[in-house]
Amino acid sequence: MDATHSGSGAPMATDVITLITSDHRTVESLFERLKKEKGDPKATVAELHALLIAHARAEEDRVYPGIDAHHSVEEHKEAEVLLDALVRAQPGTTEFRKTLKELITAVTHHVEEEETKILPALAKSAGEKRLKELGKAFKERRAEELKALSVPKQTSPAGSREGATKAELYEKAQKADIPGRSQMGKKELAEALRHAKS
Ligand SMILES: [Fe+2]
Ligand SMILES: [Fe+2]
Secondary structure (H helix, E strand, O other), rough: HHHHHHOOOOOOOOOOOHHHHHHHHHHHHHHHHHHHHHHHHHHHHHHHHHHHHHHHHHHHHHHHHOOOHHHHHHHHHHHHHHHHHHOOOOOHHHHHHHHHHHHHHHHHHHHHHHHHHHHHHHHOOOOOHHHHHHHHHHHHHHHHHHHHHHOOOOOOOOOHHHHHHHHHHHHHHOOOOOHHHHHHHHHHHHHHHHHHHH
């Protein structure tokens, strides 16, 4: 592992601001792809959905707790509702375009606020070392969430609801309109679905 170090003795780590900002740029490029109707819109929406949820969860769990970000959490919820609607909408329809437009407006506003207020304030209050620690924590939480959202069926733990993946359970939870679903883990989703049906 140490072979990747430059020899300066400093561990290779990316600060949280760089990581968050880079995700924002990826989200924007996915928006562009959808607006221009390039490629497979369903696949792009699925990618956008996973990335935005994982990004928001990692921010909420690992970055926001130390700062006053209540308003930001509200905006995440708003974006998630629109994201759910976009997943349900049929590409090429007026509804799809309208929902996409609303999502872009909401996320663009949120990203701008994060990059002009929240992140600069964080950069000012936390030292370089802390920003890298936060970066590591953010990255780990994000990876965990991305993995949970795309576990292939075969590798689901035994005993889980017919081997459904978290993404599948999440989709069912969307249809059943289970409140707080985006904050739930796989087990909780399965549990909530059982209750919703009984
Ligand atoms: Fe963000
Ligand atoms: Fe955010």
